[in-house]
Amino acid sequence: MAFTRFFMLPVFSGLLLVSGFAQPKPSLSEISAYSFEIYKQLHQYPELGKKEFKTAALVRDELKTYGFTKFYEVDGLPTCVIAELDTRKEGPVIAFRAELDARPGKEKSGVAYASKIDSLVHSCGHDAHTSILLGVARLLNSRKQLLKGKIYFVFQPAEEVKGGADDIVNSGILKKLNIGSMYALHAASGLDVGKVTISPGYIMAGSNYFTIDIEGKGSHAATPYEGSNIPVVASKMVTTLSSIPALNMDISERPAVVSVTHLEAGKSGGLNVIPSQAVIRGTIRAYEQIDEPFNGRPSISDIIRDQLAPFCAIPGVKCNIDIRKGSPPTYNSPELFDHMVPKLIKTFQGSIDTTPHRGMFSEDFSYYTKGIPCLYFGLGIAKENLGHANVHSEEFSVHPDTFRYGIELFVRIAEVQ
Ligand SMILES: [Zn+2]
Ligand SMILES: [Zn+2]
Numbered sequence: 001m002a003f004t005r006f007f008m009l010p011v012f013s014g015l016l017l018v019s020g021f022a023q024p025k026p027s028l029s030e031i032s033a034y035s036f037e038i039y040k041q042l043h044q045y046p047e048l049g050k051k052e053f054k055t056a057a058l059v060r061d062e063l064k065t066y067g068f069t070k071f072y073e074v075d076g077l078p079t080c081v082i083a084e085l086d087t088r089k090e091g092p093v094i095a096f097r098a099e100l101d102a103r104p105g106k107e108k109s110g111v112a113y114a115s116k117i118d119s120l121v122h123s124c125g126h127d128a129h130t131s132i133l134l135g136v137a138r139l140l141n142s143r144k145q146l147l148k149g150k151i152y153f154v155f156q157p158a159e160e161v162k163g164g165a166d167d168i169v170n171s172g173i174l175k176k177l178n179i180g181s182m183y184a185l186h187a188a189s190g191l192d193v194g195k196v197t198i199s200p201g202y203i204m205a206g207s208n209y210f211t212i213d214i215e216g217k218g219s220h221a222a223t224p225y226e227g228s229n230i231p232v233v234a235s236k237m238v239t240t241l242s243s244i245p246a247l248n249m250d251i252s253e254r255p256a257v258v259s260v261t262h263l264e265a266g267k268s269g270g271l272n273v274i275p276s277q278a279v280i281r282g283t284i285r286a287y288e289q290i291d292e293p294f295n296g297r298p299s300i301s302d303i304i305r306d307q308l309a310p311f312c313a314i315p316g317v318k319c320n321i322d323i324r325k326g327s328p329p330t331y332n333s334p335e336l337f338d339h340m341v342p343k344l345i346k347t348f349q350g351s352i353d354t355t356p357h358r359g360m361f362s363e364d365f366s367y368y369t370k371g372i373p374c375l376y377f378g379l380g381i382a383k384e385n386l387g388h389a390n391v392h393s394e395e396f397s398v399h400p401d402t403f404r405y406g407i408e409l410f411v412r413i414a415e416v417q
Contacts (some may be wrong), residue, residue, distance in 0.1 A: 004104065025142045028411075030171045032404035035135035038062070039403065040113040042127035046120040048103030049158030052079040055100045059155050070194060072152075074171045077163070081155040082173065085141055091149025092417045093177065096410055097184045097186040098133035099126040099159035109389070109397040123396040125187030126382065130155060132185070132406035139407065140414055151414055152177055154301055165364035166327070169371060181373045183413055184365045185406055188378035188389050193401045194316050196409055197305040197378035199357055200337035204330035204376075205255070205285040207362035208323065211305065212237065216317040218276030227274050227284065228316045231265045234278035238263060240307050241282065254294050257360045258304070285360040287329045330366040333373035343416040350380075350405045395398050 026034070028233035038058075047055050056079040060071065063083045070084040079100060107114045107121040115121045122128075137153045158164030168174065174182075188197060215235070216228025238260045245256040266277035284290055290300040298306070301323045312319035345352050368374050381387035381398045 006264045026139065028139070028389045028404060028408060031135045031139045031407055034138070035403040035407060036400050038134055038153060039127055039131035039398070042130060043111075043122050044113050044116045044120045046115055046117055046127070048101075048104070048120065049101035050077075050079060050163060052100040052157050054178070055079070055130070056081050056155065057361065059100070059130065062134050063153070066141045068137065068141065072173060074168055074173055074176070077157055077167045077171070079157040080168065081153075082136065082177075083153045083155075084177075085144060085147075085151040085153070086139070087144050087147045087149060087151075089148040091147075093180050094148045094414065094417060095152040095154050095174070095177075095179045095182045096106065096133055096136060096413075097156055097165075097182060098129035098152040099124075100155055100157050101126055101160050101166070103160050103162075103392065105392075106394050107396075108394040109386075110395075111386070111397055121394075123393065124160065124391045125396070125398055126159060128187055128381070128398045128402060128406070129185065132403055133410070135403065135407040136410040136414075137334070139411055141156070147414055147417075149417065150177075152179060154182075159364050165367040169367045174372060179196055179372060181333075181375075182368050183375050183377070183410065184368075185377040185379045186363070187381045187387075187391065187398055187402070188390055189396070190382050191378060191380035193351060193380045193383040193387065193399050194405055195380035196348070196350055196405065197353045197355070197357065198332065198337065198341060198375060199354055200332050200334040201356070202287050202329050202331050203361050204357060204366065205257075205287055205358075205360045206290075206291045206299075206366065207326040208284040208286070208300075208330040208397075209326055210280075210284065210324070211281055211322045212280040213310070213320040213322075214280070214311075215277045215319075216276055216314075217330060219274045221272045224274055228276070228314065230275055230317070233311050233314065233317060234263065234265055234280055237280060237308055237311050240311075241280070241304065244303055244307055248298070248307065254286065255290055255358065255360065256284065256300060258282065258284050258286075258300075275417045282352065283326075284323070285362060288356075290323065290325065325366045325398055327362050328366045328370055330363050330376055331369040332375050333369075336373040336375055340413065340416065344409070344412055348409060350408070373380035377409060379409070 072082040074080040102122045219227025260282040262281035266275040383399040386397040386399040
């Protein structure tokens with residue numbers, strides 16, 4: 001099949017043959033071109049979280065081609081690839097992380113190397129992160145006599161679905177490898193190519209989820225007074241939920257968003273029937289623990305339950321409110337920021353913007369940031385007509401000049417340790 005033949009070809013050796021630059025120390029521009037070739041392959045053949053078998057095989061094959069021999073497994077996560085670069089000199093133990101997974105969806109980016117897999121697309125830029133990290137691994141391995149300590153390259157499955165980072169953390173592998181600091185970058189839509197953002201402290205919210213099952217008495221549509229009018233009750237609950245942060249919390253002190261993302265009732269489709277059930281699902285983004293009181297005031301979970309209580313107390317209506325915690329907020333270590341960022345500002349050829357910024361997006365890199373000093377960078381991907389559309393949109397794209405800056409950023413981090 002075309003997929004297997006094209007996808008499994010090690011790009012490293014292929015590119016060397018084509019371009020003929022078989023020098024032991026490839027330049028940054030050669031590595032950037034190589035990285036973009038990898039990206040085009042990954043982009044055309046996206047795979048969902050925990051099913052990134054061909055992507056992981058490509059990553060492993062490429063790493064072996066550069067001379068990597070030591071790999072680590074993570075129990076229950078077969079598509080995870082962790083590779084070791086040991087300089088055999090005393091020094092810090094650091095790790096770089098890139099994600100492997102794509103998302104369900106269509107692609108309307110207009111690029112020639114668009115997804116060839118039906119209903120799957122790399123709309124979060126993880127293919128760019130993986131190709132960049134492969135470029136970094138190749139470049140650093142070719143210059144390891146200039147480095148010290150150990151560097152681990154963590155190619156992580158399943159950022160977009162449950163598991164992934166938390167599985168890796170829970171496996172204990174990072175502790176076993178004695179990793180002292182960890183770094184990641186993410187494609188930042190609309191940020192110019194050559195620009196990087198980084199700020200200390202909390203930068204992204206934690207994500208939490210809720211499911212509310214509502215049940216009551218159905219009725220004929222002509223006699224709503226005989227039943228519980230569950231669609232009406234559910235709609236009022238949606239309005240209440242969506243306005244909780246604005247009306248019930250001091251959002252300048254405790255930023256939070258409650259978004260309903262799924263509302264379902266009347267599955268039978270009958271237009272003369274008022275259904276007896278509805279389901280509301282959604283997400284809570286916040287910087288606090290949603291099940292813990294905040295400065296003596298009720299927790300977000302308690303506020304949600306209190307605000308929904310009147311609806312659930314309507315005679316004949318029963319509610320089941322399930323609130324689950326997801327990934328924690330993402331935290332950039334201020335000490336690591338102070339140690340690394342001034343040195344990066346001096347050496348990185350792009351520009352580094354340290355303006356404090358917080359967003360309500362979330363990211364499973366946060367699981368690493370809970371236990372290890374970490375830095376998470378935004379990487380500019382916008383130039384000309386590419387890189388402007390939001391992540392997760394059908395139009396999402398990454399400009400080819402991005403790769404050079406992503407690779408250089410990580411290489412500098414390794415160099416200035
Ligand atoms: Zn994403
Ligand atoms: Zn992402």
